[in-house]
Amino acid sequence: MRLTIFWERMADHFGAGYADSFARDHVMAELGGRTVHQALDAGWETKDVWRAVCTAMDVPAHRR
DSSP: OOHHHHHHHHHHHHOHHHHHHHHHHOOBGGGTSBOHHHHHHTTOOHHHHHHHHHHHHTOOGGGO
């Protein structure tokens, strides 16, 4: 998954104004105790980060 697609999906689910805030502040066990930004900076694949967000935040199937 391209990074641009990842951020589009984040904005679609959380809203454009909240997606980046969530990605900077919300620490998730699914990402090994990292935020989205930390996981991406650490080299995690965007598809794996998106799957973790979907699991942690109960993203509906039609948005996955």
